[in-house]
Amino acid sequence: MKKSESVMQHSYRQLADQLMHAIKAGDYQVGERLPSVRAYAATHSMSASTVIRCYRYLESLGLVEARSKSGMYVADWKAQNASRSHLMTPQTPQVRNGSSPAPVEYDKLMSHQHRMMQLYALTSQPLHLGLHLASAAPAWYPCASLAKIGQRLLRKDAQAIGLYPTGSGLPALKTALIHHLASFGVDLQAPDLLITNGSTEALSVALRAVAQAGDAVIVESPVYFGLLQMIENLGLKALEVPCVPGLGISLEALEYALEHHAGVKAIVAMPNFQNPLGCAMSEKNKRRLLKLVEQYDIALIEDDVFGDLSHQGERPQPVKAWDRHGHVIYCGSCSKSMAPAFRLGWIAGGRYHNRIAALKLSNSLVTPLFEQAVLAEFLDSGALPSHLRKLRERLVSSIPLVLAAVQRYFPAGTQVVSPAGGWWLWLQLPEKIDSLALLRLAVAEGIAFTPGVMFSNSAKYAHFMRMNIGRPWDKELELGIQTLGRLLAQLMSARLE
Amino acid sequence: MKKSESVMQHSYRQLADQLMHAIKAGDYQVGERLPSVRAYAATHSMSASTVIRCYRYLESLGLVEARSKSGMYVADWKAQNASRSHLMTPQTPQVRNGSSPAPVEYDKLMSHQHRMMQLYALTSQPLHLGLHLASAAPAWYPCASLAKIGQRLLRKDAQAIGLYPTGSGLPALKTALIHHLASFGVDLQAPDLLITNGSTEALSVALRAVAQAGDAVIVESPVYFGLLQMIENLGLKALEVPCVPGLGISLEALEYALEHHAGVKAIVAMPNFQNPLGCAMSEKNKRRLLKLVEQYDIALIEDDVFGDLSHQGERPQPVKAWDRHGHVIYCGSCSKSMAPAFRLGWIAGGRYHNRIAALKLSNSLVTPLFEQAVLAEFLDSGALPSHLRKLRERLVSSIPLVLAAVQRYFPAGTQVVSPAGGWWLWLQLPEKIDSLALLRLAVAEGIAFTPGVMFSNSAKYAHFMRMNIGRPWDKELELGIQTLGRLLAQLMSARLE
Numbered sequence: 001m002k003k004s005e006s007v008m009q010h011s012y013r014q015l016a017d018q019l020m021h022a023i024k025a026g027d028y029q030v031g032e033r034l035p036s037v038r039a040y041a042a043t044h045s046m047s048a049s050t051v052i053r054c055y056r057y058l059e060s061l062g063l064v065e066a067r068s069k070s071g072m073y074v075a076d077w078k079a080q081n082a083s084r085s086h087l088m089t090p091q092t093p094q095v096r097n098g099s100s101p102a103p104v105e106y107d108k109l110m111s112h113q114h115r116m117m118q119l120y121a122l123t124s125q126p127l128h129l130g131l132h133l134a135s136a137a138p139a140w141y142p143c144a145s146l147a148k149i150g151q152r153l154l155r156k157d158a159q160a161i162g163l164y165p166t167g168s169g170l171p172a173l174k175t176a177l178i179h180h181l182a183s184f185g186v187d188l189q190a191p192d193l194l195i196t197n198g199s200t201e202a203l204s205v206a207l208r209a210v211a212q213a214g215d216a217v218i219v220e221s222p223v224y225f226g227l228l229q230m231i232e233n234l235g236l237k238a239l240e241v242p243c244v245p246g247l248g249i250s251l252e253a254l255e256y257a258l259e260h261h262a263g264v265k266a267i268v269a270m271p272n273f274q275n276p277l278g279c280a281m282s283e284k285n286k287r288r289l290l291k292l293v294e295q296y297d298i299a300l301i302e303d304d305v306f307g308d309l310s311h312q313g314e315r316p317q318p319v320k321a322w323d324r325h326g327h328v329i330y331c332g333s334c335s336k337s338m339a340p341a342f343r344l345g346w347i348a349g350g351r352y353h354n355r356i357a358a359l360k361l362s363n364s365l366v367t368p369l370f371e372q373a374v375l376a377e378f379l380d381s382g383a384l385p386s387h388l389r390k391l392r393e394r395l396v397s398s399i400p401l402v403l404a405a406v407q408r409y410f411p412a413g414t415q416v417v418s419p420a421g422g423w424w425l426w427l428q429l430p431e432k433i434d435s436l437a438l439l440r441l442a443v444a445e446g447i448a449f450t451p452g453v454m455f456s457n458s459a460k461y462a463h464f465m466r467m468n469i470g471r472p473w474d475k476e477l478e479l480g481i482q483t484l485g486r487l488l489a490q491l492m493s494a495r496l497e
Numbered sequence: 498m499k500k501s502e503s504v505m506q507h508s509y510r511q512l513a514d515q516l517m518h519a520i521k522a523g524d525y526q527v528g529e530r531l532p533s534v535r536a537y538a539a540t541h542s543m544s545a546s547t548v549i550r551c552y553r554y555l556e557s558l559g560l561v562e563a564r565s566k567s568g569m570y571v572a573d574w575k576a577q578n579a580s581r582s583h584l585m586t587p588q589t590p591q592v593r594n595g596s597s598p599a600p601v602e603y604d605k606l607m608s609h610q611h612r613m614m615q616l617y618a619l620t621s622q623p624l625h626l627g628l629h630l631a632s633a634a635p636a637w638y639p640c641a642s643l644a645k646i647g648q649r650l651l652r653k654d655a656q657a658i659g660l661y662p663t664g665s666g667l668p669a670l671k672t673a674l675i676h677h678l679a680s681f682g683v684d685l686q687a688p689d690l691l692i693t694n695g696s697t698e699a700l701s702v703a704l705r706a707v708a709q710a711g712d713a714v715i716v717e718s719p720v721y722f723g724l725l726q727m728i729e730n731l732g733l734k735a736l737e738v739p740c741v742p743g744l745g746i747s748l749e750a751l752e753y754a755l756e757h758h759a760g761v762k763a764i765v766a767m768p769n770f771q772n773p774l775g776c777a778m779s780e781k782n783k784r785r786l787l788k789l790v791e792q793y794d795i796a797l798i799e800d801d802v803f804g805d806l807s808h809q810g811e812r813p814q815p816v817k818a819w820d821r822h823g824h825v826i827y828c829g830s831c832s833k834s835m836a837p838a839f840r841l842g843w844i845a846g847g848r849y850h851n852r853i854a855a856l857k858l859s860n861s862l863v864t865p866l867f868e869q870a871v872l873a874e875f876l877d878s879g880a881l882p883s884h885l886r887k888l889r890e891r892l893v894s895s896i897p898l899v900l901a902a903v904q905r906y907f908p909a910g911t912q913v914v915s916p917a918g919g920w921w922l923w924l925q926l927p928e929k930i931d932s933l934a935l936l937r938l939a940v941a942e943g944i945a946f947t948p949g950v951m952f953s954n955s956a957k958y959a960h961f962m963r964m965n966i967g968r969p970w971d972k973e974l975e976l977g978i979q980t981l982g983r984l985l986a987q988l989m990s991a992r993l994e
Binding site: 124133136137138140141144146147148151158159164165167196197198213226229230232233235335339340358359363365368369 | 621630631632633634635636637638640641643644645647648651652655656657658659660661662664693694695697698701705709710723726727729730731732832836837838839840855856858859860861862863864865866867868
């Protein structure tokens, strides 16, 4: 099995090398149609799948392009090479008529929407190693306990399906969450809390409550691409303030940004285990962040979805724990640490809570009650602390092995910071390799991760990548990392040609 | 039991009459604090609950007002009476400086948000007859079958709880819905369809896809208050075009509105069983509506959540059935006809679908899969047609009895049009009775309905009310209608004093 695979890889690379030379030599002109997969396979006495892999590989290098339903064409590879390097290296600002340098309009080069769609298209095919996924391994969640509770509830109270749900959340879940939140210093009462359709809805209504189209909000950089897309879709502007690996958002940069942009309405941040960096702010810095927010009288939208997943020591407190004046809009969720499929989030909106509650009502009316009832019973059973302990232990046990494999298989010059919580590994690739090109190659081999270009509206993270390592260490993961290393080496040699 | 109740009612009315006379005679001044419930009860040797009912009754008449935590005060009843009649009768336009008449700014008089909150506060207490609820009786839904499917799925595949859901909806549900939709002439493919968190989310992303803050959209009048709230929260303007009982939106008024307002981006309508009127448009009028939409090149957001609930004859076709150019954004849901608690809706966005899909993604990422899987299996089992037949039969059997009771117990001059589908009864009360005042009295007796003032941004439906009649005819419902009739008579006599 392994042998034939390596033969196959060899033959598609051989074919690709031939074609690459032919294209670069001008034997195939830009815009010319390449032979169909079937015809090419017949001529060269090889399998169709080898030809497909070859074409995909060339596509990932920007040498050919597929046109829907009509086949494969030679791409305008010279122009593409030029624009790619344009995207990847800092531009020399051009001063026109003595005015200040024109900002690079990256969003015109490629909108976030467009990149999201590309990513979804790329990863929608069957994959055997989905390192782009947002949750840990399914087996790491208390699925059996939750399913049992669900079965019992359905048996006991089937009629509940016929009731139109109302209200801001199941009272039993709110009570259970209030206890959970109190265990790490967040003191709330039932009216302060609202159950949402995941933390995505929580963030969305929070943003809508504090900002209107045209307003600016500050985000960390790099930042979860879903947030950038949300901000774009709400007509808001994202100001990206650097997040320092191991430390969290740069408070100096943040203060500078607040001083220089009058219209900022909110900061969206993940003080606990930032996505993708995995770092947590110190308590001292959290307090400084809160002070800044109070000083400028703006909202802090605190995304704490990874808060339960520290690798060492106590669960860190969110900024909300010290919020006395209601500036902090706290968003949590069960999707990362408890039950990914439930799509339950929660929000405590502080001084903005009434507005948030009204927006939630007109956004999706209410959140389904079944999952809320199951989660409430699970929390009431007292099973959460031991589940979280196990989940953290599993995470912590696999991380050093992943880091060692990256060091072994990835090219020299790859940089990685070990995360303090969560399951993201944020990798800086050497020699400004475009991780989107790597992704195209990887997907052809059934492996996906998230390319760095997704984590900013600029292209500055194009040579970064994010990998989910919330899964047991096994041969499959090792092989996957090995494969990514091999593809990286291919890309580097292709760039040198 | 009944006797003591009537004595109690009698005594609170007696007390109220005394107090009313005292207030009108000036014995209690405007702004003066009334005795506490406990003190008053002790002085008059009656129960505290009688005093509470008395105060509530006077509050509903606008004679006293509660101030949070500090007790009951005499309201500025003279000013209120003036402003109430101002709200309820059409104003004589005042021409200033020869310019066109200033429009009445109803939204400044009372915002929709405020009214919604009042309604929620009023109906959040325990009620024994909730005629304001949005679904039919729980027993009318296939709860047992759905619960059984759910139990089996949880037993078979508990691990699914640990999977982070992705995509635009469970493929099995999409396939099942496509078959269902095809049964009444809507031809779709899987990529045309998106599963949402109820039809509320569907409507919300549809509006966001076609209009931006400041834009105008046309709605039917009277119209479901949730839509007005959503439009307000999105910063859009609602143009209310009259909906004619028995016919649906007036196409003449619609055409006039489109001719006179350049910036209209969409029409939101319920061609099948409008909420609250319960009427369906004829096929001919649906085609005319589509033609207008095409002519003005705007979107029709078609809310078809009641489409399955015709009282007679075939399930009517939605406008989407004839949409050839993608102008119609079709929104459906399982909340009215299949499973209220599931909170599942669907949307087929036509030419706006890609934008809608992107907005859904950043609004709540994905819709929970468990309910989708249960509904898919239910639809695949072929159980829907017989369930819908039963649901309609039950609806149809109770409606004439409700209508007869209204005729018997409500004051002369009450007008009602029998609905063609759905379960709303839209009643016009005589002599411009304020149905919000009626609601305050009714809630004190454990009965709720929806006051007409909710169904427009103007106050023109203040003397209307909407009642849910999707429940078995029984003594409780009859007593409820009788009670409402009695309270109406009280209000009318109070107004005559």
